[in-house]
Amino acid sequence: MEIHEGAAAAVGDGVLDFSRLSLSTFSTDGVSEERKRDTRQLYLNYNRLLALPSSVCVFCNLEFLDISNNGLSAICEGITRLGNLRTLVAKNNRLDEFSLPKEFGCLRLEVLNFSGNRFTEIPLQCTKLPRLQSLSLGGNRLKSIPAEIENLTSLELLYLGGNLITAIPPEVANLPYLSYLVLCDNRIQSVPPQLTRLHSLRSLSLHNNLLTYLPREILCLVHLHELSLRGNPLVVRFVKEMTYDPPSLLELAGRTVKSGNIQYYPGDMPADLLRYLDLASKCPNPKCAGVYFDSCVRQIKFVDFCGKYRLPLMHYLCSPECTSPCSSNPPSDADSEDESSVPAARLQRVLLG
Template identity: 30%
Template structure:
């Protein structure tokens, strides 16, 4: 044992190895740090061996041991402190809501210098600090404080270190750190970033960042705006200069259609799904070329405006809104052919009347529909009916009303009876259905009734067993 710790380098080496072993035993991030420390500890033993082998003078040997040990401890201290380098974000007393640091804007002050491995950044009263410093030039670790030195509850502070905003009409990008101190709703930093994009467009401000990938992309139909899940609640000005046919704004924080969208005269498709929109936009008629709109998974429950002027609109999506009552004003859309109502709470077809007789596609899956009621008489032009994942136990005689039906998805329903009149669906090309309660004779009849239809069966109970495992 004495030979293991009979010099300063051996003692520090042993302590380093012990720390490394403890790190390895955590089986976490520190596992790799532990491997690194074990290697350094063994290297210290090698240095000890080399000093003993090549330095014969006792005094020189002791001096060398002392110098190397002090150097190692100093290097370890500096390395540890560099690892602990952080930004000290100081909020004003009692601050609540959104705060942030906007980086890389030319002409603004740089952030304070780092002192003793700590960069103290005091946020102003409004919580918004704009700087010319680039985000890459500061530590990525943060700690929080308030100006009155009150206790900080880290569970009440959210930090988004990667919020970026493309200015869309130019190639600039704005980067920021967003902080949210719980207690008050606010989007002020994002709004300032939007205004800054407008100033960049007017050449009064400049960002050091450029968009790596343009939000304007193209497919075989043309150019479109892709801003899915960007955390946005406002858009910069100037979108009227874009010649795009579609705007995808899914998964943001818009509580209404941004005014800038109405500037796009070429817009045909608008996807506003998964946004906290609660009031239906009656000014939708301003989009003269609009063919398709999606308000899926929003908060819209009713529509109180006349939509009869939307004569170019053919596709309407209001899925995943927990609807129990069909918005009657949708029936005033004169040329509606595609309607998506999936993932709502409808129980039958009673919302359908002759005003929906132009429908060609009806998506009604994942509801609580328990029967195919007689309103099918208004769906003579229907080509696709997706009604899977409901509670339907029979395909009744009135299925024959759907004379132009080409695709029927009715699986995930406990179908026990199929009317022979399904044979009148001579245009039916594909059908998918569960066979839990169907006999072999039922299947043979179905094939005989629909000789030109590709029928796919699935066993519902087997699928449920798989899901439960």
């Protein structure tokens, strides 16, 4: 069936709607030149298109294109000639990382929705869209997030729920305007502490993953208003790991220098030892003046959010003597200091179940 202007279900000023017409081919022969020039929004969703033909580029001023719920396995090269296109919605098709034209990254897109397709990785063309504000790739087969995601410096919403992702790369923290990060229904086991740099983050969806703890740095997300954690092991069972490797002689010496505030100068020791001393981490326990380098206690601590939920956060201490006796006992001084520093209005919603 060919498209002609009279077949459109709804035609308005700047809008052509050919959705739900069971179309298998796309022809613009019946569309006037004036209509082609004036069309700003084009709806071709819920048809039977297997490929987006290059004739779509005749709508030279197109700003919005919806090609969802077809059988598309490829997007034509002609789409790259739509210099005004700002929104592309291509949900529920058969697209994968080989379906996009090579120059797709030259578009000036602000909203891109590829949810419900067959992507196993995020195409690098998608990471070359500097104006992109919203990227949705939920319900695909993604196994990872590329480090090049950091190139999307205008991104405000990143929706990657319902995939096979196992890790969050620290490069996600380089997105200065990211406000909504959706990573639910994946296989993520940990949250990188670098996410503390997401100063604009308001909502973080991590439900239905494999998290057993959260990094303590999450307390620094001062604008976070919603944190979704239901369906994670940290909600079902709290893990406390007390393995501790004794410090080496090198570390013991380094601790002595740092803890005793012993003065040293570049000429006093080899450069590699100077670099080593610069790596010292101060024990977060306020009653301990110690430091550590490689050897520390990896512990789960419980921090109160909103006076209702106690979340397990990863905690590193310099020795077993700094640990609290038991998670079921009242919080230690180190814990209570962190808890008191969390304003009551910080997280408006903590979704644990």
